[in-house]
Every structure is written in C-alpha cells, then in structure tokens.
Amino acid sequence: MVARKSLKGDYCPSARALDVIGDWWSLLIVRDAFDGLARFGEFQKSLGIAKNILTERLRALVANGILELVAANEGGARMEYRLTAMGKDLFPVMVALRQFGERHLFAPQEAHSLLVERDTGQPVRLDVRTQGGRSISPDEAVILRVSEDE
Template sequence: MAKQESLRTSECPVARTLESIGERWCFMIIREAFDGVRRFSEFQKNLKLAKNILASRLRHLVEIGVFEVCPASDGSAYKEYVLTEKGRSVFPVMVAMRQWGERYMFENGETHSVLLDNVNGEPVLPIEVLSSQGHKLDPADCYRQRVIAGKKAMPEDLSMAGSEKSS
C-alpha cells in the first residue's frame, strides 16, 4: 500500500483545510464547541471518544490556532478550550455541511436535529454561494485561478487562459 502524501503543502485550499480540520473527530470537537462545550470532560462525555484520541485532536486544534486554552471561566483549576477567531470562522462550513446532511442524509420520518435562529426559533436559511453582485452561483458559474497569498489578483490574472474549470 502506497504511503499517502500529506496535503499540508498542496496548492488547493480544500486539500489543506481537510488536512488540518477535516478528520472527523476534529470536526466533531469543533461542532461541540459551537454548542458551548469548553472542557475536556464535556467533550469526552458528549462524543464518547477515547481520552487519548481527544487529547491528541485538541492538542492539534490548539497548535493550528482553532482553539486556545484558557483558565476555567468559573475560577476552578480546570482549563477550557475556547474557539479563536480562526475557529469561529469555521461556522459557515459547519452550517453548510449540516444543511447538506439535513437535506440528503435522512429518510422521511427519521429523527434529526436542525439549526435554529436564537431570535425567532426558525431554521437558519440555506447557505448559498453568491457573486460579488449578490447573485446565486452554481459550480458551472465559477472557476479556479492560481494566485499568490497576500497578492491581489489583477484582471489579466483572472482571464480564463490558464485557469482550471471548477466542477
């Protein structure tokens, strides 16, 4: 069996994201944090995850800046795992995955959870990909372009020549 190459150095943002937070337990830990879980014991209890695996994934998520370890908010000797701005910015990704799952992963009549707005108790609207003018985009309406991080793409860089069509 060939050794799988790390995606940490890939030019593809999707590949790098999967390499850093795409492992299922990392994503489930982040989901729990969005639900207000902050302590190791609560993560362990809710996820029913072996302590060594949980410790490893939390350590990784702290190392990549998704969580920071803080003193317990109640003043106890415990530590809490608090989402950073980087961690909180995963929220739209989580909602998109949740909405896809709500739509396609359950049979009629099967029990599942839905995400509701705290203000009015209504389901959150489906996430859509929008153009800079606010129009809904489908995969055929977009293409990928290689750029250098931190450099603004120039109009000539955005031409179809040399771009990869997205599918």
C-alpha cells in the same frame, strides 16, 4: 499505519484547510464547541471518543489555531477549550455539512437536530453567492488553478 501526507504547501485552499482540520473527530469537536461545550469531559461524554484520541485531536486543534485553552470562568486550575476567530470561521463549513446531511442522509420526515437563530428561532440556511451577492450553483463556478511554476 501509513503516515499522513502534509498538505501544508499545497496550492489548493481546500487541501490546506483539510490539513488543519484533520479528520471527522476534529470536525465533531468543532461542532460541539459551536454548541457551547468547552471542557475535556464534556467533549468526551458527547462524542464517546477514547480519551487518548480526544487528547490528540484537541492538542492538534489548539496547535493549528482552531481552539485555544483558556482558564475556566470560576477560576482555579480548570481549563476550557474555546473557538478562536479562525475556529469561528469554520461556521459556514459546519452549516454546509449540516445542510448536506439534512438533504441527503435523512428520510423524509425523519427527526434530526435543527440549527436555528438564537433570537428568532428561524432555521439557518447557507447558500453560495458571488461577491456581488448573486446566488450560484456548482455549474456556474470554476476553480482557477495556479501552475506549479508560479
């Protein structure tokens, strides 16, 4: 197996974020954490992932500050995984992935899960806006790259 190159020092924020998130299992764990799952067994049952892989992914998400281990509410030695503030900042990423899947990976009228606002039941939608609040498309945005000399 080829060792994965670290992107920790990369000049691209997307590359650094991917270095922390790692892989699709990790994103699915984060998705489940947003859905309220917190215990190892809950993640394992939801994902059908091998225990050794789940252990590795949870350990990495904790080490990278996405999840934290906290004592379960009922006391005792049980621990739960909770999203940190950093982990909660992945919410727009998860919404964007959902919207991409809804738009491109389902047939018209094909049933799929929905993300809705808890209080109103209204569907959640994400769009990209300038700091001034104007909605923009990919054709209207450009990445200002840093030279490696800086």
